[in-house]
Amino acid sequence: MKPAQIILGTLVFFILAPQVSAATDDSGSHGLDPAVLIGVAVMLVVAKLGGEIFERLQQPGVLGELFGGILLGNLVLLGVNWAEPLKTSATIAALAELGVIILLFEVGLESDLKEMLEVGWSSLVVAVLGVVAPFFLGWGISAYFIPDEPRLVHIFIGATLCATSVGITARVFKDLGKLATREARIILGAAVIDDVLALLVLAVVAGAINAAGTGVALSMLDIGVIALKSLAFLIGSIVVGIFLVPRMLRGAGHLESRGVLLTLAISFCLFLSWAAGQVGLAPIVGAFAAGLILDEVHYQPRGGPQERDLHDLLQPVSTVLVPIFFVLMGLKVDFRLFGQFGILGFAFTLTVAAIIGKQICAFGVVERGINRLAVGLGMIPRGEVGLIFAGIGATLMLPSATGVARPVINSAIFGAIVIMVIITTLITPIALKWSLARKRTRKGKSHGNKEGSA
Secondary structure, eight states: OOHHHHHHHHHHHHHHHHHHHHHHHHHSOOSOOHHHHHHHHHHHHHHHHHHHHHHHTTSOHHHHHHHHHHHHHTGGGGTOOTTHHHHHOHHHHHHHHHHHHHHHHHHHHHOOHHHHHHHTHHHHHHHHHHHHHHHHHHHHHHHHHOTTSOHHHHHHHHHHTTOOOHHHHHHHHHHTTOTTSHHHHHHHHHHHHHHHHHHHHHHHHHHHHHHHHTTOOOOHHHHHHHHHHHHHHHHHHHHHHHHHHHHHHHGGGGSOSTTHHHHHHHHHHHHHHHHHHHTTSOHHHHHHHHHHHTTTOEEOOTTOOOOEEHHHHHHHHHHHHHHHHHHHHHHTOOGGGGGSHHHHHHHHHHHHHHHHHHHGGGGGOOSTTOOHHHHHHHTOOOHHHHHHHHHHHHHOEEOOTTSOOEESSOHHHHHHHHHHHHHHHHHHHHHHHHHHHHHHHHHHHHHHHHHHHO
């Protein structure tokens, strides 16, 4: 059996064990609810089929997984209610949450702190503008379209517009052979900083929402403490981890057991996710920090000349777990809500705000000769990060006038956010390719004019 299969099997066992126990106690029979088993199987097949179709259309596979979930979740319109229990299954929700943790671990592994620091002030200013502008635009639009919602809902919706999906932009630059350009390095560096800042914003907003759920209003001092605690956790874990953990894991090749590096790396990711939860942060903050720490860890098996990259070892695990999250997010999109004109208007305006907010990033480029339009366009996609924020918002609860707690992100708002994520993700490759080609055309014409005048 392969190491990845061993790790995946162990993780799934510990997640499903309580469900198995409950099923045994209630009915006296052994085993998991068959509906969950067939549900996970169908979700994985739908995810892979959807991802394959979208990749053949030169679009991110994650959108195919999301669309697959949307179609599966809206079979109820055809009178088929088979998928409805999957939306509320605690087991599937646990698997999806584990998939998100693995996904943020991967994002951290793909982020290079050294390159981010080398790009310098341009990335930092671009990232700060790319968080501040969309945040306040999203807040304002939410307050205008859904004025009856609590202020914390508007603030959370603003927070969902902050982050940038680094993977989608990186893929476009890679396909065009432009990954080493200054524009690409500024965008990718800014996207990493965006993710860090967005996670800090998420920590503060989630802290305020949790406090409101207990009837306590946070002061500015309390908000500052949460922000400092979040920043201290990220910096502290990264500094300590960079000096200790990679050295420990590089020695894993001296151990005889198979899958040692993968086991220790996932264990470290889960430990930091737990630690983040203990200090009041979202577990994904710890998973992202774990990825940043281990981004350069490699493994050379004992007696083997070939070095293995941690990201490659992790891929089989993420291939199974991560799609469950995206399909579940799609399942929660209800087409029946889109019959309301106000929801569609809100979704469209939110998308425009998401696009315009990132164009303000272009003013943060302090260097000359940089394609500022490409920088702004490259920061547009929200991708998986926007969905993660929306998913967290659907689990956070706020007190209502009736005394019954209600989710921060309800079904209608969730659908609007999904539309925003889909549109921003789809238009970025097209717009970015056009922007880069436009600059090349201008350079060619300028060069031709000079030769003609000579």
